[in-house]
Amino acid sequence: MSYFADLILPLPLEKRFTYSLSPEEASFIQPGMRLAVQFGKNRIYTGIVAEIHQNPPEVYEAKPIHQILDEKPLLTKEQLTFWKWIASYYLCAEGDVMRAALPGPFLLESESIVKLRKDAQPDSVELSDDEYLVTEALQRQSSMKIHEVEQLLDRKKVLPVINKLVMKDLVDLDQEIYEQFKPKEVRYVRLNPAYEAESEMHRLLDDLSRAPKQREILLSYFSITAKSKKALKTKKLIKESGANSGTLKSLIDKGIFEEFYQETDRINYQGEISNQEIILNKIQQQAFDEIRKNFEEDKVCLLHGVTSSGKTEIYIKLIEEAINRGKQALYLLPEIALTTQLIKRLQDYFGEKVLVYHSKYSVNERVEIYKHVLNNSEKGRIILGARSCIFLPFQDLGLIVVDEEHESTFKQFDPAPRYHARDSAVVLANLFKASIVLGSATPSTESYFNAEHNKYALVELTRRYGNVLMPEVEIVDIKTAHRKKKMTGHFSERLLDEIKESLKEEEQVILFQNRRGFSPIMECNTCGHSPQCPNCDVSLTFHSHNNQLRCHYCGYHIAMQQQCMACGSNEITTKGFGTEQVETELKALFPEHNIARMDQDTTRGKYAYEKIITAFEAHETDILIGTQMLTKGLDFRKVSLVGIMNADNLLNFPDFRAHERSFQLMQQVAGRAGRTKKRGKVLIQTYNPHHQIIQQVSTGAYTEMYKEQLEDRYQYQYPPYYRLIRLTLKCRDYSKTNEAADWLARALENVFDRYVLGPEFPPVARIRNEYYKNILVKIPQKQSLGKTKKVVQRILTSFRAIGAFRSVRVIVNVDPQ
DSSP states (O other): OOEEEEEEOSSOOSSOEEEEEOHHHHHHOOTTOEEEEEETTTEEEEEEEEEEESOOOSSSOOEEOSEEOOSSOSSOHHHHHHHHHHHHHTTOOHHHHHHHHSOGGGSOEEEEEEEEOTTOOGGGSOOOHHHHHHHHHHHHSSEEEHHHHHHHHTOSOOHHHHHHHHHTTSEEEEEEEEOOOOOEEEEEEEEOGGGOSHHHHHHHHHHGGGOHHHHHHHHHHHHHHHHOOSOEEHHHHHHHHTOOHHHHHHHHHTTSEEEEEEEEOSOOOOSOOOOOOOOOOHHHHHHHHHHHHHHHTTOEEEEEEOTTSOHHHHHHHHHHHHHHTTOEEEEEOSOHHHHHHHHHHHHHHHGGGEEEEOTTSOHHHHHHHHHHHHTTOGGGSEEEESGGGGGSOOSSEEEEEEETTTOGGGBOOSSSOOOBHHHHHHHHHHHHTOEEEEEESSOOHHHHHHHHTTSEEEEEEOSOGGGOOOOEEEEEEHHHHHHTTOEETTEEHHHHHHHHHHHHTTOEEEEEOSOOSSBSEEEETTTOOOOBOSSSSSBOEEETTTTEEEOTTTOOEEEOOSSOTTTOOSOEEEESOOHHHHHHHHHHHOTTSOEEEESTTTOOSTTHHHHHHHHHHTTOOSEEEESGGGGSSOOOTTEEEEEESOSHHHHSOSSTTHHHHHHHHHHHHHTTSOOSSSOOEEEEEESOTTOHHHHHHHHTOHHHHHHHHHHHHHHHTOTTTEEEEEEEEEESOHHHHHHHHHHHHHHHHHHHGGGEEEEEOOSSOEETTEEEEEEEEEEETTSOHHHHHHHHHHHHHHHHTOGGGTTOEEEEEESOO
16 A cells, blocks of 8 residues: 655745655654655755655655654644644745754755775776866775865866766765754763772772872862762863873773763753742732733733833743643743843743743754753743744643734744744644733734734733833934034933933943944045945945944945045045944043943854843943844843934834834833833934924823824725735846836736735845845735735746746745834
8 A cells, every 4th residue: 555745845845745655654654753855866855744645646756755864753733733824824835934943953954975986997997187086086085075076176067077977887976964963962981890899999099109190080080979979070070180181081091980971951050049939019910810811711912011010020920820730831032132131030930941042042052942842841841032932842832922022023034934923923822722922012003903903802001010100201302402513423412411410320321223333324525425335225334343334235345445436535424323333432422431332243142142231230331322122121220311312213214114113112212211219211312303203202102103003004005904915026137127026016916906016126126236126915804815815826826937037036025024
């Protein structure tokens, strides 16, 4: 009887691929296991078994599998269902989801290995120069990988050369599968059992009387093992005895010591549980009870609590309940920077049950966390991390907390799948019948709309914890300040006075400028030329710390120019400013104070966030300047002043969400001020003090902002009233991009009529020498989302069949942010 397995391959294929199985293989293999299979001519890939059945493929003959890589499934049934939903909802391939969901080491791939045949006689055959070079190299080394042959011959296409050698019976081609994950092993040492008797021990010490260093190691070993019965690490023995590894090696070579290795976890929690219990105040307890009541009705719960109202304590209490029921909990955060403070808070309550998972961890560490969650071990009860956490193999998920749910960083932009972690988490919770709470001080318009229309339950916290007052917000008109010459660099007189006052009282200051670098535009005063990126349609940003002009899109950089590149004039000025320029100005104004900067340039390392945040918490830093990383959920006790350097560059953005985003960012950054008894202060510098969003931030009027935005969205047909699908075309050929965009737009208009906008060039129309063009499809509430997507897929299939447009890539983004 024939058996077949449908596999998900890590490739952007529209369908699963079917392979044949023997009855023995079919009885052993389960969905979720990894198999190595051949796909294409000679590449071997890791495939995930999605289904086992007895229906042969109709169009092609199923190949047998290459080998089985797992003894038990690596994926759960729920994960496979979840992957399928993400692929169908976000219009991408399951292979794309697989690449995003699995840590790299699980995706084993093959390398073709070239080996010289044992009976080969290269001298007796006529060889070309390239063939001769390869055979000569193989006589010196046993085998070579394809990329090593490419380096040897200094050319990309080496397969024809290798094929000729195979035809001449000189070399063999093998496929080798490389597993990248290596468990961390620790080296231990123990005394040879032959010397454990007391008489043998004394004889050994006498024998070593002429080797004092070796004897010293032996005596150190006895004193350490007398205190502890644990296995002794080699490192510890060398440190305690003060000897070197060479001396220890001599003892191992003599057979006096034996060395052995033990696997260990890369992630270990060293601390102790310091907080046993959380006591909620009356308002928090009320909110907590309401949330639990809504959970009983299986409702998604939106917790709208003002900044510093104590939402985290409620989350911890909910997690505690889930853990006590033997369930797993997932805590999603929009920004890695936020995990730094939260890990500490959660570990104080739950100890080593908390695991953190995000992209700053090494692949090996991520594999270990993945395995802990898969095995439902005590160590992986609570997972804390950024958006990719939703792909972990949960066994029994009981609770999902999505903190700062309004954040656009929950949306994956590139590569596919372009999923939204908040919306996907709602589906994941539904799969496990788990409870889910979305929390924010400034909920997204869509979530609040769902709560108002009884799709979600709404719970509100209107007061700060401990009845601390909301910060006082003051608007500074820098247009008038410039006219009256009351500006020092980019600081108004008012902001500088407040900074001086806060520093005098030994309090801390946060300054927010949502642009990194020193200055976004360099301009020649003589001819007006500003240096542009040759690959993108943007001007180069000046970074003073390394004196470079850099493109933030493609990474292109050149040294800072002393003269104008167009006319040779020396009169070059900078326009606009970033975090780096704010830092430079502050260091000149307050030389005796410690100033730190937190943006993408200063947080590249794994522990960079931690160092900056810990230094600020410990009051080692007086002023912290940062981009939007600073705005989200961080809790600093001694910050009395927050300054928003330029509110206008947030508002003037070509996007229907720009005003909502500006309100959220400013409201969130304002919430970092005055989180203890003393009332905080927020200063907003702007050229447009009467703008309605800035006025709403100054009064904290969230509902006013929400109603206004809703009115605009209804009028112009945007979410939450309409769903959006954005199609982005990109190609190196300008005219081909235009032609393809026009063809696709016409095809969509034939079906969707007036609900198709575009094609339009985006604000930055060329990135990395590729031209971009956008088409927006709007989907009214009554129109079926599933059917719309099927039509879009069908039109895209027709588009891809046109030979002239083969070089044009189409990126589909469902619910773009």
